[in-house]
Amino acid sequence: MTLVLLLVVAALAFPWIVVAAARRLAAALPPKEACAAIVSAAVLAAGGTGAALFGLAHVPFLAGLERLTLAQVTTEWPAALPVAVLAAAVMAAQLVLVVRRWFEHRSLLARAWADAADAEADGGLLVVPGEGPDAFALPGRRRRPGAIVVTRAMLRALGEEEREVLVAHERAHLAGRHHLLSVTVYLAAAVHPALRSLRPVLDFHLERWADEAAAREVGDRRLAAAVxxxxALAGSAAKSRRGPLLAVSSGPVPQRVEALLGPVPVRPEAASARASALGLVLAVVTCAVAAVAVAYGLHEYVELAAEVIRAR
Known part of the structure; x- marks a missing residue:
């Protein structure tokens, strides 16, 4: 039983290691690859946690395979039923939270489309009235393609070249389907609290991804940085009112500007990249192995209980 408990603790604690490895790897990669690393780590860590809880919740089922009654198993391991019930309750709570967050995302998207219903089409943009400067990428919904929504105040605040940078930035969000990456990590965070810290990291790298795409399109990194x-500063208040699920945040603006004023991001040295990737892979594999070990350990314990009961 001690070994099983240790495996349980390991399976539920390893996502913290996965998060640390993902953050370090993301810092060493260009924005697009950094986003892939973060999302992959979140999904795999959430899956490992779910596998561990699933194994714990199936103690009664495993006992049934050995043709043991639940009373016989709890006699050999009194904690079997409470642990299984607790694991099932946690899984149920996780499922409710994931579903709730998903419908919250869909509701925000529906409200955003409703707010843009009276917008005027202008050169591929949806222009809405408003005194506050704002612009954001509106994901597609119900066979409607995604759109770039901008207020008239934002258009008045920018020159023609500056508008090109803004449109290119928001277009990159749509083309990369960044809202799906963001909501994936948001849903994964409902499974394990360690994954909550990945959301702001992902938001920053998503913005950096769009920044670099805009800079490439206009061919002027300094202009892109200024715009x-x-x-970002002008529209930060409006983005906060829209909530965290529809559009990614503006992120740490000074760091984004500093990155644009620097050289184009390139892949790190091969040795450094391999080391960072290996660390992430080891953390994820260890988490998965621990989850599988939990299920295997529980099965072995039930078999041991069966042997003890038959020997009586």
Whole structure:
């Protein structure tokens, strides 16, 4: 029983290691690859946690395979039933939270489309009235393609070249389906609290991804940096009112501007990249192995209980 409990603790604690490895790896990669690393780590860590809880919740089922009654198993291991019930309750709570967050996301998206219903089409943009400067990428819904929504105040605040940077930035969000990456990590965080810290990290790298795409399209990194700073700071209040699920946040603007004023991001040295990737892979594999070990350990314990009962 001690070994099983140790495996349970390991399976539920390893997502913290996965998060640390993912953050370190993301810092060493270009924005697009960093986002892939973060989302992959979140999904795999959430899956490992779910597997561990699933194994714990199936103690009565495993006992049934050995043709043991639940009373016989609890006699050999009194904690079997409470642990199984607790694991099942946690899984149920996780499922409710995941479903709730998903419908919250869909509700925000529906409200955003409703707010843009009276927008005027202008050169591929949906222009809405408003005194506050704002612009954001509106994901597609119900066979409607995604759109870039911008207020008239934002258009007045920017020159023609600056508008090109803004449109290219928001277009990159749509093309990369960044809202899906963001909501994936948000849903994964409902499974394990360690994954909550990955959301702001992902938001930052998503913004950096769009920043670099805009800079490439206009061919001027300094112009892109200036526009990103003005637009992000001007629209930060409006984005906070829309909530965290529809559009990614503006992120730490000074760091984004500093990155745009620097050289184009490149992949790190091969040795450093391999080391960081290996650390993430080991953390994820260890988490998965621990989850499988939990299920195997519980099965072995039930078999041992069966042998003890038959020997009586």
């Amino acid at each position: 990103i700073a003005r637009a």
